[in-house]
Amino acid sequence: MSILQAAYYHPDQVVHNDFYFEHFDRQGKDIRNFLAAMGRKNRYVADRAEENALTMGVKAAEKALKDAGLSGEDIDMFVFATQTPEYTYPTNALLLHNRLKGKHRAVTMDSNANCAGMVTAVEQSSRYMRSNPQVRYALIVGCDFSTVNCNPEDEITYANFGDAAAAVILERGGQGQGLIDSLYYTDSDIHESITFPACGLSNVYRADVRPEDIYIRWLPFDGTVCVDAAIEDIKELVSRNGLELDDICAFCLSQFSLKNIELIRNGLGQPEEKFIYVGDEFGYTATSSPFIAFQRGVEQGNIKRGDHLIFWSVGAGWQIPTMLLRY
Known part of the structure; x- marks a missing residue:
């Protein structure tokens, strides 16, 4: 079950460390050593009025499909890994299927293993594909809209997180061993x-x-x-x-x-x-x-x-x- 194609999407807005230094300096917290240990310089931050985990995931999926020469009709299994779903029902995977014009004969499922979610979703999707020969292509999308859920007084989350989505297309057979x-x-x-x-x-x-x-x-x-x-x-x-x-x-x-x-x-x-x-x-x-x-x-x-x-x-x-x- 090899990786046919992968892609990612990030918002346009870039926020540099200086913003967070000044923000937490006003709270009497010096976070410079913390961000150095975390390895941060910039991060992409979504516009909460325009974007969310679903919209970012759709854009990553669209790019992966385009680069693979496929369409939503080709996908047999849609999996959306997130800990910040835009909706708990319907599932993000169902909405992804709708946005990509997927076919009726397709599996849709949301998955949540927190930050380990996309690794887990790719691993479990690969194993499911081995047992179901009807699935030729599986699309796994991972996205968390984290910045909107961070406490502005908490340096560990507020200064650390960024927003971006990734998409992976698994193919039965293909070039790699998977x-x-x-x-x-x-x-x-x-x-x-x-x-x-x-x-x-x-x-x-x-x-x-x-x-x-x-x-x-x-x-x-x-x-x-x-x-x-x-x-x-x-x-x-x-x-x-x-x-x-x-x-x-x-x-x-x-x-x-x-x-x-x-x-x-x-x-x-x-x-x-x-x-x-x-x-x-x-x-x-x-x-x-x-x-x-x-x-x-x-x-x-x-x-x-x-x-x-x-x-x-x-x-x-x-x-x-x-x-x-x-x-």
């Missing part, structure tokens, strides 16, 4: 550290609920908590498939933290050029970030057909999927 293997690591002990809406969906209509109770709530915790597990899982996945780390041509990891990427790279003993980083330009785009990194690597010639790749991300709470794929 998914080789995957594994998951879940530790739910810190499940209360990141919550959205902070008050719980059942409480959003209460008269005493304040805006800050609805925004993303991010309680402080050690952001490097997932690094050791990531290193061990990547090693295990590579080893059990008869490969060496040197056989991996590129690592497309969560773009949440440059520091985490550096720690993982050092733990694996791999050169910096194998780790594609776009978080300085895009900010942290959550579920789409590993596949924006992937497509940037393709565009820049760092990823070529036949290359072995590692995809890795981490979802709130936390769960980490790791995927070995041959492009």
Whole structure:
């Protein structure tokens, strides 16, 4: 189930670190070292009056279809991975199907594994395609409209997130081998550290609920908590498939933290050029970030057909999927 085509979309508006420095300076918070550790410079921010997760996802999907020479009629399975759906019903995948003029004989499904969502959706879609020969093409879109849901008084989210979408078309057969293997690591002990809406969906209509109770709530915790597990899982996945780390041509990891990427790279003993980083330009785009990194690597010639790749991300709470794929 190979990757036929991938694409990404980002809004036009670029916001530089200086805006956030000044914003938090007025609150008595110096976030310069924090943004340096996260690896931020710019981020794309959607116009909340004009764009949302659905509209951005549609634009990424349209580009992927155009570049692949396909139309919505060709797609047998539509999957939309998001933790900020514009609607909970109908699904974003159903609306994507409508916008792209999909055929009646098609699967539509939304998926939410938080920031690990698109890696999980591609992995699970690949496995579903193996068991259903009627699916030749699957379109997986990942997009979170995060900036609108960030508390302006919280530097971890407000200064860190950006908005962008990614789309991947999986093809039965095709040029690449596609998914080789995957594994998951879940530790739910810190499940209360990141919550959205902070008050719980059942409480959003209460008269005493304040805006800050609805925004993303991010309680402080050690952001490097997932690094050791990531290193061990990547090693295990590579080893059990008869490969060496040197056989991996590129690592497309969560773009949440440059520091985490550096720690993982050092733990694996791999050169910096194998780790594609776009978080300085895009900010942290959550579920789409590993596949924006992937497509940037393709565009820049760092990823070529036949290359072995590692995809890795981490979802709130936390769960980490790791995927070995041959492009």
